[in-house]
Amino acid sequence: MKRKTKRLLLNWKILLLILFLVGSIATLALRPLTYGIDISGGVALVAQTEHPVDSKTMSVVVDSLQRRLNNLGLRDITVEAQGNQIVLVKVANISTEEQANQIKTVIESQGVFYMEFSGVIFGTGKDVEYVGVYKINSDNSWSVPFRISKSAAEKFAKLAKGKPGWPVDMFLDPPVNSLLVVPESVYKAMNSSEFNARAPEAPTLLERITKAFNISVVAYANQSAGEIAKLAEGKDKVVLVDVPQELQTELEGMNVTVRYVARAQGESDHQLIVQVLGLYGPYSLGEGLTVGEAQQDVQITGSAPDRLSAEQEASKVYTVLKSGSLPVKLNVVGMQFISPRLGEGFKTQALYAGIGALIAVFLIVYFHYRNLKIAVPVASTSLFEAIIILGFAALIQWNLDLPSIAGIIAAIGTGVDQQVVITDELLGGERSTRVSRRSSVLRRMGRAFFVIFASAATTIAAMSFLLVYFVGTLKGFAFTTILGVLIGVLITRPAYAEIAKYLLGED
Template sequence: MSAWGSAKENWRVVLLVAMLVLSTVFLFAPGIGAGSGGGTTNGTTGGPVAESSGVTNLQYGLELSGGTRIRAPLAGVHATDVDFGGQNASTVESRVAAELSGVDVTDVTARPPGTYTQQDVTQQTATVELTTEDATTDELAGALDAAGYGYEAVQEGVTDVTIQQAVVVLRSKVNEAGLSGGSVRTVESGGENFVLIEVPNEDRSEVVDLVDSRGTVRIVVYHPVQQNNTTTYVNTTAITQEQFQSVGTARQDDSGGAFVSVAVREEAAPSVQRTFVDTNVAQPGGSDCRYESNPQSTEPCILVVRDGAVVSSFGMDGGLANSMQSGEWANNPTFILTTGSGQAAFERAQEVSVDLRAGALPAPLALDEGTTTTVTASQGESFRTDSLIIGLLAVLTVAGVVFLRYGRPQVAAPMVVTALSEVVVLLGFAAFIRYPLDLSVIAGFIAVIGTGVDDLVIIADEVMSEGDVNSRRVFESRFRKAFWVIGAAAATTIIAMSPLAVLSLGDLQGFAIFTILGVLVGVLITRPAYGDILRALLTDR
């Protein structure tokens, strides 16, 4: 038979070899992997991604590289279906805060119903939140009653909008701090939502200081002044972070325009208004900012400055400028930063909202109610060594049992090699997508070896159930019967593991994902290839 005919007949083996070669390339070739070139943040399915392991392109998670994991809820309580009585959110916040002893207005957040687009969270009813560490439902209920606002219920915890805003702010903190591979995401446990922060190669004190610290964000006016008969542009601070009462999330109006609403504290409003007027950014008819195209030739501009760096620039609308000129703005100190229309403008509005919130969480982390885990670098290295030893023991144990069971190398040897090939393919996939390997993923690999050998034993037992088989027709009949059993078992495993793979259940997610991937690789590639190998070894040509 020609080489082409043999390859065509045993195409499943050829496919397995091709997958092994490709996986080897992903594992060892330099520069391979999605987003290669350093640590990345994986906030969807995996944990933090540490730096490459060196010899291979595999990435280690926190448990195998060392670092800190903080899991804590956000402190606060909230009321649902609140009747604002036609008042704006700023007024509601001020009136509710006035009824609470020792509570600042920034600790009260009122939101009308709508879609808040940090994570496309839709809030069906108006809510009022109290976000202090010792907040109680009775305290908020009493304040709402005293302020005259009706509501449906007061509940423990914060709203989904606040949770997603906190995740965005914390991710910004981690990324700005240059902590390679840090991740921030939400997990659910016991019906309660937690924020999970994982940062490789950092100890607890540094991570806690980072998530609790407040960044320096301010709004300044960039404007020209005359000095020694020369025009010079200077920055005059208009609003400091302490003067913000609230910063809204990015939103879009009916025409597609993107904007961020900002409210200033009432006591700071007169000085803010005076600064805008004196610097001429609030000139009659408004101002047009050309800072991004030519900073040295522009009308006065409003700049968002974070830690000394300009991150956004805006002009001033004529209506807003005229209200500041007349002095009316200080009576209702709110304004809107408009970023244009379209998807790009909306994304920019999201960035502006995050920048203004940077360092200021919408609710504090209740660290005392959460858990903190720190793994040193030496512990991570020890875990990697232990995982390798356990993996080798699993392989040797499986190989020994298989050889004792069959006593025929032509049956047992391909079985062990085929089972191990599944692990190689999964490792190559993990290296390509830069999925962080942690103990749960290692457990998934071991489960894959076990279930894989189970399926291969089913194939071998069915094929050899009535003694040696010399006819290929008989072999194919018995193999198909075994494959139906394997397919049903695989479907059951996938169905059972799917909820764990899609829900935010922490370490269980990685275990489920790689168990499912292992089952798919086995059913689609390795089991059929093993069947071709057995057919070639056990039947006459």
């Protein structure tokens, strides 16, 4: 008996199970599990593209947005396409409206980046080759260094030669080919030297944006919606800036695309212009860049009233430059917070469900076989399987959400079925001589594992289809189910077979 026990403990299948079990427990102790938004809490944002797109374009949108949000330094992000126009963004561990609004701003920043000088676009986001880490100074000024392409640098060198102090403008998502209807004070500011850096003789901001982006600007003087619509003929949209909002409804009734921008409380004309145009700058051109020699290493600088605002502004510029342009504009149409307290309730319920499932497995198997030598190993193997799955999840930092936990339970249920197949084969053999009994056990185990591998293959095939072709919560369910099935057929099921043979006297 001692020899049989020693042989069992030295069996490579048992040692493999012990190795993975100990490794999983150590991983869980050193690297805690991470949870998805429905457990840890966070914010879910629903974004809509300006128009329906094909699957290839949507894939680019999802990939670019994922990289952009990752560059923002956020963790536990999922970006999912829902059809051909909706993108669902979930970010765990976000609890304040300020954090959510920062994410919203990044999502809605299409990232079409322009570099303009004297009304000429000399580079776009495609010309950005490298983006350095942004820097925040003690006076709340900030800078984002980056490198532009050789062609953009050469074009800029020709434009800037002999023009020190002239304004250099950077734009993110300017309203290209549009009509801006603005208050008279805003119009005067745009048509003055206020945005000319240190060169009052340079073209005004109004002249620069008209030449570069075909943006027309009119001062609001009680024009009717019809008069504005006539002025906007040939334009993509009308941007109403701090003018009566009822114009928006009237223009939309005329099938005119309208964007309305309200003035925030205390917002100056200068700040309003910067917001509407997506303007960064103007930056005064240094003498070193006016000698006609191309320089690829440049930087965007700015300042803010406090360090938090400086961090947010620099971070936005950095992430948009870093991740590139989105192929289509996104607008956030819905936002919902999920309470961490509610998530804790889900976590507790999931734990109770798992414990309940193990108890149910034990009782059902016991009442079926009336044998603790079978019920205890079956339930224990299911527990070991769950621990190993959780260990893998902790190791790769897989975010456990409720569908993922459901997948673990489904995998354990499949495992119990397979253990029952093994047990039935062991109990169904004839008892004769030791040699013939051993031969019979091998044949029966072969039949059992043929059924097990066939079942596992069909399950993995079905779940792989969900993992590849579906989005959202189905991916978490499919991943953990596949992981559980693989752990079962490769680790826990072979070990259970050896333990069952030992306990039932078939070894």
